[in-house]
Amino acid sequence: MPEPSFHTIIEPFRIKSVDPIRMTTREERQAKLEAAGYNLFRLHSDDVLVDLLTDSGTGAMSADQWAAVMRGDESYAGSPSYYRFEEAVRSLTGFRHIIPVHQGRAAEKILFGAVAGAGKVVPANHHFDTTRANVEATGAEALDLPCPEAADIAGRHPFKGNLDVERLDELLEGRSADVPLCLVTVTDNTGGGQPVSLENLRQVRSVCQRYGVPLFLDAARFAENAYLVKLREPGQRARSARDIAREVFSLADGATMSAKKDGIANIGGFLALNSDAWAERARQLLILTEGFTTYGGLAGRDLEAVARGLEEVLDEDYLRYRLRSVEYLGEGFRSAGIPIVEPPGGHAIFVDARAMLPHVPPSRLPGQSLACALYSEGGVRSVEVGTVMFGRTDPVTGDQVPAAMDLLRLALPRRVYTQSHVDYVIEVAGHVAERRDRLGGYRIVGEPSALRHFSATYQPVG
C-alpha cells in the first residue's frame, strides 16, 4: 500500500502557551484609528485582532529555544553561548568570521561603514530600506538592478527577485574600482518577498569574480528562499533546503543577517565574512557602538535563541507549512477578486492597491485607504508599501509625488497564527473588497522629514 497523501498541510506544532486576543467592535476601532491619526503604527497592538504589520521579530519561539534561553551564559567575554552561536552560523554559511549584532541594520551599518563611502556605488537586486539608508549614510550610492520581470505585478515569473546580470556587467565594466561589493537580497523583501534562483546567483557570482568584486548576501530570509528554489527551480526538488542554503552561502564572500526573520528570534543578527582585513575593521566598529566581539549588543540568551532558530527554520515540515500559509492567503485574496503581486512569495502577500481602488488616485494614498479599512472593518493590521513609504510631498505644490507602485503588505509572523486566523483575514478582505467603491482617499496632515510612514498623520478626503 502506498503512503496516503493528504492535501491539508497542518501547522507542524502544537500550542503550549497562548497569548489572548482582545475582541473589539468596529466602533471602538474607528475611535482608535481616528485617535492614531489614521496611522496604524500609532495604534496600541492590543487593539489589533490579527497583526500582519511585519514578520520581523514577531515569530513564536519553540520550547527548545526557550530551553536554550535558560542555558544562556551572560559572561562579558568568551561566553559559551557565543561559541554555540558561532558554530551554528559557521556550519550553515561556511564563513570564517562570525560577528554577532543586535539586528540586521547594525550589520549593515558596520559593513558599509567599513567598506563604502563617498564616490562608491553598491549594486543590489533591491536594497531593503534600512540597507539603502546605511549605504547612503556613508555617502555612497545604492543602485537597484532588479530583473525586468520584477516590474510586472501580475506576471507569474518564478524568480522575480533575480538581479539583472547584464546591467551588473555594464556597471562593473565601467566602474568596478568604485564598487566595494555587490549585494543580493534573499528573498527580495522590497520586490514582494520574491525569491532569487540559484542560476541567477551563480551568474552574479561569475560576473563579480571577473571584476574582482566581492559578493554579499542580505540573508534575512535565506531559508524561505532555499525552499522556493527547491519548489520552483528545475532540478532542485530532490535536494534538502539546508543543502540549497549552504550552496547559496558558498557562492558569496559574506552576509548580513537579521535573525528577527529566518532566525525565528525576537532580536538578533550577524555579519559573517571571509576577508580578514574587513573583519578586523568591522570588529573595531562593533566595539565602538554594539559591544564586545563575542556578544555584539545581544544577551547570551539571545545568542542561544538564534543558534537554535537557525536549525529549526530549515526543517522542511516547517518550511512547507510556512510557504503554503502564504500561498493560501494569496489564493483566498485571488478568489475574492483582490489583485495581488504574483506569484505569492515567502513571507507576505502584497495587494495591488492601485488596481483595487482605481477611483482613488495615487496622490490620495490608495494603500493607506485599504490599510485603514482592513483595520476598522476587521481589526487586521497591515502596512502600506507605496506612496506613503516611498513617495514624497512636493515642497512647492504640497502635492504627493507618487511611488512606482501602491501596494499593501500583509506579512505573516512565523508560527503565530493558525489557518482560522488566515481564513478570517481573507473574509475581512473580501468584505472590504465588496465595498471598495465606497472607500475614499487620504491626505497627509503631519509628517516628519525622514521615514515618514512611521509617524505621519492623515485625514480622510471626501
Ligand SMILES: *Cc1c(COP(=O)(O)O)cnc(C)c1O
Ligand atoms: C528586516 C530586514 C533588514 C533589517 O533588519 P533589522 O533586523 O530590521 O534591522 C535588512 N534586510 C532585509 C531584507 C530585511 O527584511
